[in-house]
Amino acid sequence: MSDAAIPTHKRIAWPAIYALAVLLMGAVLALLVWATPVKDGARDWTAPMVPGGWMAWTFPVALFFWVIAGLLVLFTILAIRFPETPRRGILRIETTRGDRLFISLLGSAFICLGWLFFAGPPLWWGLALCLVHAAAVFRWV
Structure with missing residues (x-):
């Protein structure tokens, strides 16, 4: 059905929704x-954002949760705009995009924990392994 056949009050302005999501996440x-603390005229990216707080809310921690929130917003818009039917992969279970995102995030958490246990703090190669894992999950699961 073309957009011309849809009544005017039922048309969805997708570009406006995309722009609103980008503006909200950008804000x-x-x-x-x-909110990142400034020390000696420069931003101290690893300093606590809430001094004396109960959790170490540093910019990298906040950025991690911002990325997760961005993924949830993106996948929600994709699910509404382009609905999909579940598919079966190598696990022989039906999964949707959201299921595969959850599986890849959960697997990435375990990869990062294992990386910290066996290799130590610099997680850059662990992050690369997580991206490969996520690509494999979205392709074959």
Whole structure:
């Protein structure tokens, strides 16, 4: 059915929804950067954002949760805009995009924990392994 056949009050302005999502996530990111402490005229990216707080809310931790929130917003918009039917992969279970995102995030958490246990703090190669894992999950699971 073409857009011309859909009544005017039922048309969805997808570009406006995309722009609103980008603006909202950009505003939250700008707020996080603004809230990052400044020390000696430069941003101290690893300093606590809430001094004396119960959790080490540093910019990298906040950025991690911002990325997760961005993924959830993106996948929600994709699920509404382009609905999909579940498919079976090598695990022989039906999965949707959201299921595969959850599986890849959960697997990435275990990969990072294992990397920290066996290799130590620099997680860059662990992150690369997580991206390969996520690509494999989205392709074959």
